[in-house]
Amino acid sequence: MRAISIGAVAKATGVKVPTIRYYEEVGLLPAADRTASNRRSYDETTVRRLRFIRHARDLGFSVDAIRQLIDLSDQPDRSCGDVDSIARLHLADIDEKIARLTALRSEVERMVDEGAHGRVADCRVIEVLGDHAACLHETH
Amino acid sequence: MRAISIGAVAKATGVKVPTIRYYEEVGLLPAADRTASNRRSYDETTVRRLRFIRHARDLGFSVDAIRQLIDLSDQPDRSCGDVDSIARLHLADIDEKIARLTALRSEVERMVDEGAHGRVADCRVIEVLGDHAACLHETH
DNA sequence: GCTAAATGCTCTAGCGACTAGAGGATCAAG
DNA sequence: CTTGATCCTCTAGTCGCTAGAGCATTTAGC
Numbered sequence: 001m002r003a004i005s006i007g008a009v010a011k012a013t014g015v016k017v018p019t020i021r022y023y024e025e026v027g028l029l030p031a032a033d034r035t036a037s038n039r040r041s042y043d044e045t046t047v048r049r050l051r052f053i054r055h056a057r058d059l060g061f062s063v064d065a066i067r068q069l070i071d072l073s074d075q076p077d078r079s080c081g082d083v084d085s086i087a088r089l090h091l092a093d094i095d096e097k098i099a100r101l102t103a104l105r106s107e108v109e110r111m112v113d114e115g116a117h118g119r120v121a122d123c124r125v126i127e128v129l130g131d132h133a134a135c136l137h138e139t140h
Numbered sequence: 141m142r143a144i145s146i147g148a149v150a151k152a153t154g155v156k157v158p159t160i161r162y163y164e165e166v167g168l169l170p171a172a173d174r175t176a177s178n179r180r181s182y183d184e185t186t187v188r189r190l191r192f193i194r195h196a197r198d199l200g201f202s203v204d205a206i207r208q209l210i211d212l213s214d215q216p217d218r219s220c221g222d223v224d225s226i227a228r229l230h231l232a233d234i235d236e237k238i239a240r241l242t243a244l245r246s247e248v249e250r251m252v253d254e255g256a257h258g259r260v261a262d263c264r265v266i267e268v269l270g271d272h273a274a275c276l277h278e279t280h
Numbered sequence: 281g282c283t284a285a286a287t288g289c290t291c292t293a294g295c296g297a298c299t300a301g302a303g304g305a306t307c308a309a310g
Numbered sequence: 311c312t313t314g315a316t317c318c319t320c321t322a323g324t325c326g327c328t329a330g331a332g333c334a335t336t337t338a339g340c
Contacts, residue, residue: 007287017288022327037335039288052270059269060244063326073266080263087252087265094245098238104200105234112227123220125227126213129199130192147316157317162298177306179317203297281340288335299324306317 003041006032013050020050028053028067061090143181146172153190160190168193168207201230 010017021040023029029049032040049070056066065086072083114124150157161180163169169189172180189210196206205226212223254264 005287016328018329019327021289026326037288039335048270055271056269057326059248060241069266069269073263073270080265083263083265084252087248091245091248091252094241094248098241098245101200101234101238101241105231105238108199108227108231108234112224112231120212120216120218120220120223123213123223125220125223126209129196129209130188130213132191132195145316156299158299159297161318166297177317179306197297283340284338286335286337289333290331292329292331294329295325295327297324300322302319302321304318306315308313308315310311310313 002043003033003035004043004047006040006042009042009047009050012047013054015050015054023050023053026063028063028070059090060094061086065090142183143173143175144183144187146180146182149182149187149190152187153194155190155194163190163193166203168203168210199230200234201226205230 004012006017006020009015010020015023020029024031024040029046032042032046035041052070052073053066056069057063061069068086069083072078072086111125111128114128120126144152146157146160149155150160155163160169164171164180169186172182172186175181192210192213193206196209197203201209208226209223212218212226251265251268254268
């Protein structure tokens, strides 16, 4: 394996240099080997791990969830169940966010649909914001 | 108007005490009057304003957007157009978030639906995360 | 071989919207 | 008069980075 600089790793993975250092700091990446002049030196293993991390982040997994997934993927003989339940938890989380946003959306849309009147004094948006009773749902 | 303590305002609005102080700090609320012993002293005006703020926050408006809305609502003779466009911008923002989350959702669901195999070594979740090519969409 | 630009290093601070806690003053009820 | 609730300010932490200062080192062109 030949050595790769942090900049080259950044180019290869699309993860920015400071972000790579940050991932090291928070324990998503092991402390990198250093050259004689103290620069971080990587190999293909790190590039693969970073691609994994980036992909999981793109899918919205938290850094903490990714740490757990990495720990699990380092123990290939364990049951897949734990990995699966992390992913399912994340799915439930996404569902909740979508549901919440959809409820908000209808509320805000209703607000703007009631129309812009001439003056701020008659503005439905301001009025609705000031009076929770004007809302469809108790809980947004 | 009689004086209301910060705790009473918190109870009346559902906004926590430290959050009220924070809103003052960032300029959503004017600096409160103080009693002889330096405690914040409010009246009904603040309670109404805080309800407005809280409602807007519940609907996902940013503190910055709320600051603009408050400024506008203090000028009742202006056109309602600016208020309306803030709300419409927010609506577009919500739509974008929903679209993004929906795309993520399908990706993550597909991942967990491919099933938990016996060992982590065969786990589809780990595999998909490690290989972006296994995804439906180029951009999540 | 020399110089200048690029890249690397560490450290600190900032984003948004709070939340938590320390350490101290004051108030209200029994 | 004491006790507990409430209030004050200040600092630091949350999450996942991003930006910048102020250096050292490497690389490319000449």
